[in-house]
Amino acid sequence: MFTIASLDSALKTALLDKINNKTKPLGSLGQLETLALQLGLIQNTLSPTLNQPVMMVFAGDHGIVEAGVSAYPQAVTQQMVGNFLQGGAGINVFAKLNGMQVRIVDSGVNYVFPAHPKLINAKIGMGTSNFLTKPAMSLTQCELALQQGAILAQAEIAAGSQVLGFGEMGIGNTTSAAALMAILTSLPVSHCTGRGTGLDNAGLQKKTTIITQAIKQHSIDANDYVRVLATFGGFEIAMMAGAMLGAAAKKTVILIDGFIASAALLVATKMQANLLDYCVFAHCSDEAGHRLLLDYLHAKPLLNLGLRLGEGTGAALALPLLQAAISFLNDMASFDAAQVSRGLNSA
Incomplete structure (x- = not known):
């Protein structure tokens, strides 16, 4: 591919x-x-x-939220996309500060947005299925998300962008990311799972148990990377992975944000190991598991600010360091x- x-x-x-x-x-x-x-x-x-830096924020909903893995309801994904489009989110503020254009991509939010000049409609479905009971998406949907991500990234490159940052929004996506990390790194689920939107201790234990149960139930070959992604991923994670692959194929600088973006990268590097050469790691997130994931990827992040907002905020904050290196x-x-x-x- x-x-x-x-x-x-x-x-x-x-x-x-x-x-x-x-x-x-x-x-x-x-x-x-x-x-x-x-x-x-x-x-x-x-x-x-570093001409025309662009931050691509991929949004998608997750069926696993039905299992009670998030402190926030699924509707927040849709509401935050609206906030992005109005320019009121953290990523909007930091991107504007550093001269970075923001693209909001609907990869699979469980809501039909009206047309908006700042919204890219690339919806694969109305959110993924609950992977506790069935695969999050079909192989066909997963492959389509990968392809669509590459197309979108390469369109930005064709328009003149020399650096692409990757961010995300999706209630429940830390659960998907933790599952992908545990399977593909063979690390214990408990080491990969964090509090996400702010779970208490009981919520964190429940989330860890659900991920463990789902991994055991599906019993997938960890070397079947597309199937792993289809079973446990999100539409925004799969599309982001495809965008990273597509950007690297065009020899473009890739700016990796936090835990979710790193999990998408983990899957993508299993498909193409050379991808890592094109990646600059913006920061180490405060989300549990990110430091271990960075270590697994042999990555040295530029910043460590205790961030765990997502959206690409850490990547936008790190952009001036890339500009300083070039200067x-x-x-x-x-x-x-x-x-x-x-x-x-x-x-």
Whole structure:
């Protein structure tokens, strides 16, 4: 379905030389140097740019909410999409602050929205089924969501975007994400499951028990990635996974938000391991399981602010760090240009 090329290592030496010859002690910009190298390799240039950053927020409802896994009712998904469209949500505020366009994608909300210029109607269904009793979606629906996500991402790239952030909205989606994580990493369900919308201890235990029961009931081969996604995922998670794959196939920078986005990425990387080369991890969420998932993906997030809002908020907040990495790479003087003496250990 997708072919994702590995990054061209031929440019790595030249990029490292450029980074190391800036007027600074060797390695003194820390993670920004690693980031500048990655961005240059993704774009295959010594002078990367970040034109037209876009945040894609995928929304979908989850049938598993029927089992009582959320402190909020399912209707909040629809209500928050309305808030996004009115510009009143956290992602709207942070995206506007950092010059990022926001696209709201209805992947499968249990509500028929009137036409709106800021809403992309890509609805696969009116929410998923309750995966405690049956697969969340059919294989056909899952494959369609993956394909639709890739199409939407590649349309943004064709229109000029050089960096895509991924966010989500869907009451119940931390339950799907925890189930996907547990199956695909073989970590205990209890390590993958968090409080989501703010469950108390009893609610957290119930959520953990439900996920455990559902995994046992379906007994799916963990290597059958599409079936795992179809059984436990959400329409927004599947579409986001497809968008990530589609973006990487076009050699575009991918900005990963929190726990849900990372779970979508986990599934996508099982399909195409090279995808990880194109991903910048914005932050470590305060949702239980995210740190373990980041460790599993060998990811080093840029921020750790205790966020757990979702929506792509962490990714929007991290965007200035990508811009800073590119700015120093492109605009900071070299030792020769500035006529500054190199240290004894400089390149």
